[in-house]
Amino acid sequence: MNGIGFALLAIVTLPLGVIITCMPYLTRRTESFGVSIEEKYFDDPEISAMRRTYATVTGAVSLLVVIASLIAAARLDEEQLGWLLPAAVGVMLAVHLALYLRFHFRMRAMKKQRGLVSAGMQQTVVDTEFYREKRAYSMAWFIPHLLVAAATAWICIAYYDDFPDRIVMQYGMDGTPTNVVDKSPGIVLFPVWIQLLMIAIFAVVNYSISASKQQIDAANPRNSLRRNLIFRRKWSAFTLVTGFLLIVLFGSIPLQQLLGFDFSVQLAFILSIVIITLLWAVRLGFVTGQGGSRIRLPEEAPPAADGKVNRDDDKYWILGQFYFNPDDPALFLEKRFGIGWTFNFARPLAWIIFLAPILVVVLLVYLAERG
Structure with missing residues (x-):
């Protein structure tokens, strides 16, 4: 495989791996693995541990996929190379989906057990302007x-x-x-x-x-x-x-x-x-x-204390x-x-x-x- 092929593999898989790995840290602080929570629980030790586990596993798998793909690319013929990039991306997304679903259902159960959203003070804010x-x-x-x-x-x-x-x-x-x-x-x-x-x-x-x-x-x-x-x-x-x-x-x-x-x-x-x-x-x-x-x-306005x-x-x-x-x-x-x-x-x-x-x-x- 020529240098351009290696470059294409790295250019696509590396940024994808970074985004997948860091995804729980890029979402809103009022949501965790697709479940709504109060912002004060975002740094809860148990929820933080879930984010770290997700990031560690997806990051490690993504890195291994990138390395394995580049090694495999040097040994595959032209026809097989056409499947290498989709296969690498597919593996990374499959691991992401499996971990997401695992922690999504765990968050739902935790929310039900611990009441991570106060029932009495819920409100939808709409700005008419x-x-x-x-x-x-x-x-x-x-x-x-x-x-x-x-x-x-x-x-x-x-x-x-x-x-x-x-x-x-x-x-x-x-x-x-x-x-x-x-x-x-x-x-x-x-x-x-x-x-x-x-x-x-x-x-x-x-x-x-x-x-x-x-x-x-x-x-x-x-x-x-x-x-x-x-x-x-x-x-x-x-x-x-x-x-x-x-x-x-x-x-x-x-x-x-x-x-x-x-x-x-x-x-x-x-x-x-x-x-x-x-x-x-x-x-x-x-x-x-x-x-x-x-x-x-x-200049940030202080949050309301209501x-x-x-x-x-x-x-x-x-x-x-x-x-x-x-x-x-x-x-x-x-x-x-x-x-x-x-x-x-x-x-x-x-x-x-x-x-x-x-x-x-x-x-x-x-x-x-x-x-």
Whole structure:
């Protein structure tokens, strides 16, 4: 296996291992392994020990997977290498899921036994001015993305006759073409369809950041609100910039096919964008935490001393991961474990948004294969 293949394995598996390992420390202090608790219990010795065990095991397994993958990569042939990265990622995610479920059920039992949320002081805080604040960057920032896609389409159409009669659709780890097909309008324009699909996905993500349900800490609403607004704007910027880089990346594919420059240049560009995206995501995760929980404000208002806590809505969270509440009109809301947003799966539109990209990708691949 060449150096590029080793680099790709390390670039993907190392940041993933770091994020998985540190995930319990990046979530809100009012949630532990998908179970709601009062913030004062976050540093409870028993709960802290669970986080340490999770981090130790997932960290050790992730490191072993990375080392084993790099060793195996030197001994596998090209066909086997295609399965190495998905297998490595699969093992890491499987260990994460097994430990998460173990501690999720343990937290549920502990909460029931010890009463980790006071029943009498639960409250849902809603700020009526929240949606007047700048929560995410304007959708107008997707105009550059659309301009790049339009330029890519123009190149594909205007210079269609200059494209080679055989188009490379896939390369091996060593840069050797592994899938070559006859030129056709659908094949040449394939990167454009992917660009448009990605723009739609990133636009939905940016909208979800802006429109997602408020989650304000009842014990300290003012600071919680300020952190959450900063959190949303930072991740909106990440979405816009990394989305633009990926659109440019797919726009470079027709140029490589048209001009015939060495694929190693293209691969170096791909790796550069992957590195930028992953390192930025990891750094942002540690800086913000989920919902802005790790953000330090220059002037923090002291928490209220009235004993109010967030309303316990564990009954709507399946395994602490999937939110299903038919009475809640919200379509998007924050995840409970990890960083990011999820759906209210009780809303039919959530399933449409969730499944549509998958169906579109399958359709595009089918049409591309037919030429």
